[in-house]
Amino acid sequence: MKVKELATAADVTPDTVRFYTREGLLRPSRNPDNNYQYYDAEDLRRLRFARKARQLGFSLPEIRQILGQADEHHSPCPMVRDVFEQRLAEVEREIAELQQLRTRMVSALSAWQEMPDGTPDGHTICRLIEHWDDPATCPGKEH
Amino acid sequence: MKVKELATAADVTPDTVRFYTREGLLRPSRNPDNNYQYYDAEDLRRLRFARKARQLGFSLPEIRQILGQADEHHSPCPMVRDVFEQRLAEVEREIAELQQLRTRMVSALSAWQEMPDGTPDGHTICRLIEHWDDPATCPGKEH
DNA sequence: CTAGAACCTATGACCAACTCACAGGTCAAA
DNA sequence: TTTGACCTGTGAGTTGGTCATAGGTTCTAG
Numbered sequence: 001m002k003v004k005e006l007a008t009a010a011d012v013t014p015d016t017v018r019f020y021t022r023e024g025l026l027r028p029s030r031n032p033d034n035n036y037q038y039y040d041a042e043d044l045r046r047l048r049f050a051r052k053a054r055q056l057g058f059s060l061p062e063i064r065q066i067l068g069q070a071d072e073h074h075s076p077c078p079m080v081r082d083v084f085e086q087r088l089a090e091v092e093r094e095i096a097e098l099q100q101l102r103t104r105m106v107s108a109l110s111a112w113q114e115m116p117d118g119t120p121d122g123h124t125i126c127r128l129i130e131h132w133d134d135p136a137t138c139p140g141k142e143h
Numbered sequence: 144m145k146v147k148e149l150a151t152a153a154d155v156t157p158d159t160v161r162f163y164t165r166e167g168l169l170r171p172s173r174n175p176d177n178n179y180q181y182y183d184a185e186d187l188r189r190l191r192f193a194r195k196a197r198q199l200g201f202s203l204p205e206i207r208q209i210l211g212q213a214d215e216h217h218s219p220c221p222m223v224r225d226v227f228e229q230r231l232a233e234v235e236r237e238i239a240e241l242q243q244l245r246t247r248m249v250s251a252l253s254a255w256q257e258m259p260d261g262t263p264d265g266h267t268i269c270r271l272i273e274h275w276d277d278p279a280t281c282p283g284k285e286h
Numbered sequence: 287c288t289a290g291a292a293c294c295t296a297t298g299a300c301c302a303a304c305t306c307a308c309a310g311g312t313c314a315a316a
Numbered sequence: 317t318t319t320g321a322c323c324t325g326t327g328a329g330t331t332g333g334t335c336a337t338a339g340g341t342t343c344t345a346g
Contacts, residue, residue: 002293002294003293003294003295004292004293004294013333013334014293014294015333015334015335016332016333016334018295018296019332019333019334020333023332033341034294034295034340034341034342035294035295035296035340035341036293036294036295036341036342037294037295054332055244056244056248057244059331059332060331060332060333081252084248084251084252085252087248088245088248088249088252091241091244091245091248092245094241095238095241095242095245098234098237098238098241099238101198101199101200101234102231102234102235102238105199105227105230105231105234106231108227109224109227109228109231145322145323146322146323146324147321147322147323156304156305157322157323158304158305158306159303159304159305161324161325162303162304162305166303176312177311177312177313177323177324178311178312178323178324178325179312179322179323179324180323180324197303202302202303203302203303203304
């Protein structure tokens with residue numbers, strides 16, 4: 001398979017295929033005549049794996065490491081599990097943060113709604129932002 | 144105030160102060176003798192506003208625009224409200240996505256837990272990732 | 287046989303929002 | 317006067333690609 005064929009098969013752009021190749025995630029062979037890169041079914045498997053891992057929040061270096069481990073016939077699973085669990089914790093932290101943010105935004109917006117519409121004199125929303133108390137920088141304030 | 148004093152007052156790094164200055168969010172005066180930049184209370188206000196707006200997900204160009212509007216004695220609020228509402232919708236979308244991701248990660252991890260511990264022969268987590276069905280790319284699969 | 291379309295190559299710039307490093311200038315205290 | 321803490325500007329690095337450019341190749345149609 002050539003670049004675009006692989007790209008189409010994995011539903012990514014040719015640029016991404018080339019990028020991943022530069023990054024060492026894919027290992028195409030080369031035709032010395034025209035210098036073209038040729039990919040096989042294993043590359044497709046690697047690419048699909050890489051894309052799915054990306055969706056889970058794995059970084060390219062992590063993915064490269066996982067693939068490398070597998071190449072050496074080591075099971076990458078223990079490492080993957082670690083990263084996976086870390087990533088899960090991270091996702092949960094992100095969710096909590098965003099939910100807190102959302103709560104504050106909603107209440108700020110409702111405070112704005114209760115004010116005279118489109119007040120051309122006021123800086124109401126801006127004041128809301130200015131006086132936005134960041135719980136992260138005001139430790140102990142929320143308890 | 145000099146760079147570091149402002150940075151300390153707003154709890155950011157001097158690099159950030161310099162960066163925001165380059166980006167036009169802060170407008171220090173200059174001492175022609177030593178070329179130092181001097182910031183006043185208004186700059187501190189602007190910087191604090193900028194940081195809070197960043198926490199809410201406003202981009203630097205948006206913040207620059209808001210500050211610019213305020214400089215011209217226009218109330219930036221209507222614009223701010225629009226961006227704010229867009230940003231709220233975005234936050235809610237992000238939360239939903241992350242929650243879906245989390246659910247899938249948790250069930251993948253519990254599937255892994257049920258397997259023999261540390262199986263040196265298997266590629267269980269990797270298989271889980273490989274066969275991870277992305278709902279976004281399999282429309283209609285989830286309903 | 288040849289023109290053009292569609293592909294291939296490598297390289298490098300660009301995005302956001304900083305962060306860090308570097309080389310050299312300034313200033314206050316000991 | 318020397319040390320150390322600060323200041324300056326510039327440029328590069330971060331992440332995961334995307335886009336542009338310039339030039340080479342292959343395929344298809346006329």
